[in-house]
Amino acid sequence: MDFVILSLVMMVIGIYGLLTNRQLIKVFISVELIAIAATLNFVMLASAMGVGLGQAFLILAFSTDTAISGVILALLVVVSKKYGTSDIGKILQTIKDKDESEVEA
Amino acid sequence: MMIEDVSAWLVWVLPLIASLFVPLIGKYSAKARDYFVIAIASVTAALALSLVPGVIFGDGQAKIATISWISGLDAGVYIDPLAVLFTSLVAFFGLIITIYSLGYMKGEEGLTRYNYLLLLFIGSMIGLVLSDNLIQMFIFWEMVGLCSYSLISFWYKRPESVKAGTKVFIMTRIGDISLLAAIGILFTMFGTFSFRGIIDGIVLGGFDPELMVVVAFLVLGGAIAKSAQLPLFTWLYSAMEAPTSVSALLHAATMVKAGIYLLARFILIFSVAPVIIEALHPLWFPIVAWIGVLTAIIGASLALTTTDIKGVLAYSTISQIGFMMAGLGAAVEGAASVGWFSSLFHMISHAFFEGLGFLLAGGIIHAIGTRDMRLMGGLKKAMPISFILMAIMIITTSGLPPFAAFFSKGLVITSVTETGNLIQTILLYATAAITFAYSIRMFSLVFMGKESEHIQKQHVHESSKIMLIPAMVLAAFCIIWGISQPLIANFMHFELEHTLIGAFTSLETPIFLLLLLPTGLIAYYTYYKNNQTFRRVAAGKNPLTTMLNHAFFFDDVYNSIARGISKFSDGVRHFENTISVFPLKFGQSVVRIANVVHLYFDTKAYNSLDKLINGLSNTTLTGVSKMRKAPSASLRNYIAASVVGFIIIAVLIILTLGV
Numbered sequence: 001m002d003f004v005i006l007s008l009v010m011m012v013i014g015i016y017g018l019l020t021n022r023q024l025i026k027v028f029i030s031v032e033l034i035a036i037a038a039t040l041n042f043v044m045l046a047s048a049m050g051v052g053l054g055q056a057f058l059i060l061a062f063s064t065d066t067a068i069s070g071v072i073l074a075l076l077v078v079v080s081k082k083y084g085t086s087d088i089g090k091i092l093q094t095i096k097d098k099d100e101s102e103v104e105a
Numbered sequence: 106m107m108i109e110d111v112s113a114w115l116v117w118v119l120p121l122i123a124s125l126f127v128p129l130i131g132k133y134s135a136k137a138r139d140y141f142v143i144a145i146a147s148v149t150a151a152l153a154l155s156l157v158p159g160v161i162f163g164d165g166q167a168k169i170a171t172i173s174w175i176s177g178l179d180a181g182v183y184i185d186p187l188a189v190l191f192t193s194l195v196a197f198f199g200l201i202i203t204i205y206s207l208g209y210m211k212g213e214e215g216l217t218r219y220n221y222l223l224l225l226f227i228g229s230m231i232g233l234v235l236s237d238n239l240i241q242m243f244i245f246w247e248m249v250g251l252c253s254y255s256l257i258s259f260w261y262k263r264p265e266s267v268k269a270g271t272k273v274f275i276m277t278r279i280g281d282i283s284l285l286a287a288i289g290i291l292f293t294m295f296g297t298f299s300f301r302g303i304i305d306g307i308v309l310g311g312f313d314p315e316l317m318v319v320v321a322f323l324v325l326g327g328a329i330a331k332s333a334q335l336p337l338f339t340w341l342y343s344a345m346e347a348p349t350s351v352s353a354l355l356h357a358a359t360m361v362k363a364g365i366y367l368l369a370r371f372i373l374i375f376s377v378a379p380v381i382i383e384a385l386h387p388l389w390f391p392i393v394a395w396i397g398v399l400t401a402i403i404g405a406s407l408a409l410t411t412t413d414i415k416g417v418l419a420y421s422t423i424s425q426i427g428f429m430m431a432g433l434g435a436a437v438e439g440a441a442s443v444g445w446f447s448s449l450f451h452m453i454s455h456a457f458f459e460g461l462g463f464l465l466a467g468g469i470i471h472a473i474g475t476r477d478m479r480l481m482g483g484l485k486k487a488m489p490i491s492f493i494l495m496a497i498m499i500i501t502t503s504g505l506p507p508f509a510a511f512f513s514k515g516l517v518i519t520s521v522t523e524t525g526n527l528i529q530t531i532l533l534y535a536t537a538a539i540t541f542a543y544s545i546r547m548f549s550l551v552f553m554g555k556e557s558e559h560i561q562k563q564h565v566h567e568s569s570k571i572m573l574i575p576a577m578v579l580a581a582f583c584i585i586w587g588i589s590q591p592l593i594a595n596f597m598h599f600e601l602e603h604t605l606i607g608a609f610t611s612l613e614t615p616i617f618l619l620l621l622l623p624t625g626l627i628a629y630y631t632y633y634k635n636n637q638t639f640r641r642v643a644a645g646k647n648p649l650t651t652m653l654n655h656a657f658f659f660d661d662v663y664n665s666i667a668r669g670i671s672k673f674s675d676g677v678r679h680f681e682n683t684i685s686v687f688p689l690k691f692g693q694s695v696v697r698i699a700n701v702v703h704l705y706f707d708t709k710a711y712n713s714l715d716k717l718i719n720g721l722s723n724t725t726l727t728g729v730s731k732m733r734k735a736p737s738a739s740l741r742n743y744i745a746a747s748v749v750g751f752i753i754i755a756v757l758i759i760l761t762l763g764v
Contacts, residue, residue, distance in 0.1 A: 016677070018674075019673070019674035019677050019678070020674060020677050020678040020681050021678075022678070052175075053175060053178055056175040057175070095264075099264060
């Protein structure tokens with residue numbers, strides 16, 4: 001039960017981070033927190049039930065999570081290099097301005 | 106028996122594995138890649154076809170072949186009439202679309218990516234319908250969503266495409282969560298993910314019918330999002346940013362049909378126990394039927410106003426899937442009712458006429474380079490074959506006899522009538538009438554009238570053969586499909602009381618045709634004859650056109666919800682910023698106080714305190730030096746002092762201890 005609460009707390013923190021942060025890297029950390037909360041839930045419930053399925057999925061989840069992190073980090077680097085900032089608000093503003101200038105042109 | 110098991114595996118494993126080889130071959134030669142994709146699609150279609158005899162001559166029961174996957178969970182195929190029906194449809198359409206893409210996507214950039222995703226799309230959809238357990242099905246369900254996302258934003262350099270892809274992904278995700286919740290509840294109830302295990306569990310009893318109703322609603326949520334039903338239907342119109350070949354595949358066979366499959370499958374499972382069907386009676390079936398009916402009429406009315414040729418077809422799909430949902434909602438006796446069968450039958454005929462519509466629209470867009478119907482007109486002369494095929498398409502769509510949709514749509518309406526809900530029946534008839542009107546509108550705007558300026562400016566030519574032949578095949582199916590109704594009933598091992606001749610002789614047919622007349626005439630006069638009064642009404646500003654132009658404000662509501670959430674998060678962020686200032690402020694004030702105190706002591710208190718301490722030390726020092734100067738051998742003084750001290754201590758001891 002403690003672990004359920006722990007993972008719930010982690011998820012809430014992650015969602016809070018998603019809502020409030022505008023830095024790409026912080027958003028990514030929040031997403032990872034949520035993912036880890038879910039994984040923790042998996043392994044906790046699996047050990048409570050005594051079924052191997054949860055552990056098996058855990059390995060799967062870990063490996064995919066790592067791969068996804070790699071892709072996301074690469075994307076973050078590309079995006080922040082392209083726009084010169086990692087602030088989501090500023091990036092969105094840049095895209096909007098570009099759209100509008102294209103429409104005007 | 107053995108061949109069937111093998112082909113049931115290969116039919117989805119082959120496209121999935123082959124898709125990985127597409128980039129490799131694409132690097133070697135573009136031509137080899139195209140032929141490879143078509144070869145794989147043909148083999149898949151052949152494998153799907155090889156499953157058909159086993160079902161026709163079988164007993165209608167499901168056959169299962171599993172291998173162990175993860176401990177406690179087997180991967181497997183579930184071969185029953187429903188699964189094979191969908192498999193054949195998807196494999197057939199996969200072949201049609203891969204051939205069509207050869208002409209339509211000629212000269213595009215990123216064709217390797219396109220072909221890879223196409224094969225993955227086909228493979229995962231077949232995997233979805235053949236899965237024997239819920240986890241496997243959910244994985245493919247997500248893969249279908251992923252492929253449609255990537256294919257819809259195929260032209261990733263266009264911002265609209267990217268936006269449309271994101272919208273599709275987010276909106277269908279709502280349904281995915283709902284489906285996942287249903288899977289979770291089913292697992293806690295039965296302790297297994299496999300369909301056979303769940304059916305066995307239901308037969309044994311020991312489940313809570315009310316909880317099953319909850320499961321049914323969650324499944325419905327998944328189906329609504331995937332099949333673009335009310336209230337989550339707006340993504341399908343945005344998805345028109347995809348290449349037209351992808352739209353055809355998405356509408357006819359793969360993405361939106363997954364929701365119908367899901368509901369049909371679950372009704373089949375629920376039908377095992379009459380208790381569940383009874384528990385679903387008061388709420389679930391009516392809600393499914395109402396969602397279907399309302400979506401049908403809303404979709405059809407929106408198709409009347411859109412100026413995008415693909416938009417008409419998109420709203421048409423939404424409306425026709427509404428018909429299928431209405432049919433499923435009328436399946437009040439479970440999988441044995443006409444509604445269940447009519448829905449699936451209409452699903453197939455819709456695949457043929459909508460697929461045909463998209464293939465033709467693709468050809469037109471390819472020829473004149475725009476999707477705006479206001480810029481079209483008079484294409485009859487330039488594209489005669491497309492003209493004839495489109496005529497077949499709109500006759501089928503409107504449900505005129507004796508083409509496919511006449512039988513299928515008629516059967517759906519009959520099944521809804523048999524449940525005795527008069528309002529739903531009337532609304533479905535109205536939808537059919539509007540369907541006729543928008544078909545005529547599209548036909549007149551595109552093919553009839555004078556050639557528009559836009560068309561006169563360029564040399565318009567008929568589509569290439571490679572694009573027309575798939576369309577012709579579909580047109581042929583549109584014509585003959587309706588007559589195959591008894592064959593399909595036989596295939597599904599379904600006892601259908603309604604005969605083909607019955608469809609012609611029943612009272613409903615003349616009513617249906619009479620109802621088509623007024624709307625058809627209005628559309629004919631407005632768009633074909635170009636009657637100015639009607640045109641002005643259609644173009645004018647009144648509440649109805651405002652509603653239709655804004656698609657009943659569904660997207661506006663969603664946008665404001667999204668904006669509300671982002672505003673809320675902005676608010677939270679500001680709040681957090683204010684809160685996080687407090688510790689800093691507190692620290693700053695402590696430092697400030699310390700500074701003040703320090704200053705005070707430094708400047709004001711310093712002197713007096715210094716003087717005090719200095720004075721004290723000076724006095725002490727003087728005292729000490731004086732003492733040092735005193736004579737050292739005054740022993741008497743010491744002795745006197747010790748005696749006094751001794752006396753004092755002695756008195757104290759006597760007083761306290763009382764000795």
